[in-house]
Amino acid sequence: MDVDVAVLGGGPGGYTAAIRAAQLGAKVACIEKEPELGGTCLRVGCIPTKAWVQTAYALKEAHESFAKFGVQVGEPRLDFGAANEWKAGVVRQMTQGVASLFKANGVEWVRGTGRFADAHTIAVDGAENVTFRSAIVATGSYPLRPPIEGLDSPRCVDSTGLLAQESVPGRLLVLGGGIIGCEFASIFNRFGSEVTIVEMLDTLIPQEDADAAKELAKQFGRRGIALHLGKQCTKVEDDGAQLTVHFGDGETAQVDLMLVSVGRGPAVEGIGLEQAGVQFDRRTGIAADDHRRTSVPHIYAVGDCAGYWQLAHTAFREGEVAAENACGHDAVVDNRAVPRPIYTEPEIAAVGLTEAEAREQYGDDVAVGQFPWIANARAVMQAETVGWVKSIHETRYGELLGLVLVGPHVTDLVEA
Numbered sequence: 001m002d003v004d005v006a007v008l009g010g011g012p013g014g015y016t017a018a019i020r021a022a023q024l025g026a027k028v029a030c031i032e033k034e035p036e037l038g039g040t041c042l043r044v045g046c047i048p049t050k051a052w053v054q055t056a057y058a059l060k061e062a063h064e065s066f067a068k069f070g071v072q073v074g075e076p077r078l079d080f081g082a083a084n085e086w087k088a089g090v091v092r093q094m095t096q097g098v099a100s101l102f103k104a105n106g107v108e109w110v111r112g113t114g115r116f117a118d119a120h121t122i123a124v125d126g127a128e129n130v131t132f133r134s135a136i137v138a139t140g141s142y143p144l145r146p147p148i149e150g151l152d153s154p155r156c157v158d159s160t161g162l163l164a165q166e167s168v169p170g171r172l173l174v175l176g177g178g179i180i181g182c183e184f185a186s187i188f189n190r191f192g193s194e195v196t197i198v199e200m201l202d203t204l205i206p207q208e209d210a211d212a213a214k215e216l217a218k219q220f221g222r223r224g225i226a227l228h229l230g231k232q233c234t235k236v237e238d239d240g241a242q243l244t245v246h247f248g249d250g251e252t253a254q255v256d257l258m259l260v261s262v263g264r265g266p267a268v269e270g271i272g273l274e275q276a277g278v279q280f281d282r283r284t285g286i287a288a289d290d291h292r293r294t295s296v297p298h299i300y301a302v303g304d305c306a307g308y309w310q311l312a313h314t315a316f317r318e319g320e321v322a323a324e325n326a327c328g329h330d331a332v333v334d335n336r337a338v339p340r341p342i343y344t345e346p347e348i349a350a351v352g353l354t355e356a357e358a359r360e361q362y363g364d365d366v367a368v369g370q371f372p373w374i375a376n377a378r379a380v381m382q383a384e385t386v387g388w389v390k391s392i393h394e395t396r397y398g399e400l401l402g403l404v405l406v407g408p409h410v411t412d413l414v415e416a
Contacts, residue, residue: 001110003029005326006122006132008114008271011039013303013315013322014138015098020323021136022105029130030107031114031122036095037102039140040304041312044160047094049183051087052163053343056190060345065383078191080168087163116272119296123272134298134326137278137286138319139271141264141304150236155243156258159184169193169257173245175233177204179342181261182216186344189225196226196255198233198247205342209354209404211390216406219346219386226253266305290332292322300326314338341411346387349414352402355392362394362401369393373407384408 005021007014010032018030036043055078062076102109112124122130143158145151157165159180168191174181177199189195197204197220203213204220204227217227231248236258245253266285273280279295280286286301288294294301300322303315317333324331342348358366372388373379387407393400405414 001029001108001128002131003027003108004133005029005323006031006130006135007138008116008122008135009039009138009140009303009305010034010037010098010109011138011140011303011315012041012312013140013319014039014136015102015319016316017136017138017300017302017319017323017326018107019101019105020320021327022107024323024327024329026323026327028107029110029132030102031110031112031124031130033111033113033125037098037109038091038095039138041315042094042098043091044163046312048087048091048163049159049187050343051090052083052187052191053183055083055086056187056345059190068383078168080166080191084166115270116276116278119276119299134300135276136292136319136322136326137271137273137294137299137301137305138303138315139267139305141310142267143260144263144265145260146233146262148233148236150238151260153236153238153243153258155238155256156236156260158260162257162259165257169255171242171253171255172196172257172259173198173243173253173255174259174261175245176259176261176263177201177206177227177229178261178263179205180264181259182220182344183342184259184261185220185225189220189223190345194224194226196228196253198228198231198245198253200230200232202230204229205348208340208342208348209350209390209402210356212348212350212404212406215387216344216346216348223345264304264310268305290334291325291330292318292333293325298326309335309338311338311340339414341414343411346407347410348404348406349410350402350404351414352400353392354402354404355390358392358394358401365395366401367393367395379408382408 004026005028007018007030018028022028112127114122114124117123172188172193173196174185185195205213233247235246237244268280286306288301288306292300302318302322304310321331339351370390374385379385390404392402
């Protein structure tokens with residue numbers, strides 16, 4: 001098969017790139033090995049996780065708010081089977097939607113595992129080779145697994161394994177206090193699990209604003225989530241009935257299931273980048289400029305496999321930019337105002353610099369303002385008054401450097 005643009009990977013970066021290139025008149029093939037399009041995000045990441053977030057939020061509302069609003073219902077309880085059916089239905093609808101968009105825009109979906117044979121050919125298992133004038137690599141990322149003794153137990157699962165659970169664990173330990181770990185901790189606490197977080201660093205969500213991290217830790221503590229910060233996991237033992245997790249200075253926890261959530265690495269090995277001459281690093285991914293060009297000018301890279309941002313919406317934009325450049329246009333990625341949503345309870349969202357980053361760059365020329373939700377009538381009406389909005393400015397010209405939001409529906413607000 002000979003095409004103008006070949007896209008390796010059918011996730012957010014890949015399918016967006018394929019559709020955009022087709023809209024610009026290119027003949028496009030997208031190579032995807034999974035049975036559905038959508039990548040990690042749609043199949044086993046953002047979308048199913050946020051479907052569970054909606055279930056958790058409904059439980060919270062029923063337990064804590066309905067009576068305040070004058071709504072009388074029976075004692076709410078989780079039907080986990082029904083929640084999983086809802087989650088699966090959402091995923092099915094989204095992945096089928098991408099397939100429909102491919103069909104509508106004339107994108108050829110090549111089913112199979114692809115790898116570069118050379119700088120103009122992708123070999124596909126079980127299908128004919130795809131030759132191309134330009135290619136876009138969008139292979140995504142995979143969950144990292146640290147070298148800890150006993151972590152090969154089937155009771156130690158990654159995010160994909162946790163999403164596949166058919167029952168709620170009585171006791172769940174989350175290894176890693178980053179965004180993914182905190183989101184699942186928040187969900188399963190609301191589902192009824194006894195949740196423990198073990199994090200090697202001294203703070204949750206370490207890449208985000210320190211005040212937001214402190215607020216999240218405070219609210220997690222109030223909800224009964226046990227936090228062990230600044231503690232490293234050293235060993236896991238599975239006796240067939242439960243796990244004993246060793247961490248810190250001789251501390252242990254007995255749990256039924258362990259989520260290993262210590263970050264994600266770029267999926268760059270085994271896809272033939274060496275044969276294509278594309279420079280990459282196994283830890284940081286494929287080197288690409290703001291046009292998303294790699295070291296081989298007609299090969300582009302987008303999304304988790306090629307950059308700092310591991311967000312679906314940045315992959316969308318990078319896919320568009322790569323497609324436009326592959327089709328002869330001139331487009332660049334601007335990462336100065338990327339919104340960063342975190343779907344915990346309370347929700348957290350930010351855009352621009354954190355306060356620490358602002359002070360590092362601007363020194364004393366920084367002013368910070370903070371407004372609490374408890375002073376906002378809409379928040380009071382919703383009985384959702386935890387949190388605040390913080391604005392970060394430089395004082396010489398009054399430029400807005402960053403916003404940090406903690407509280408109700410802030411993941412929606414930050415996009416506005």
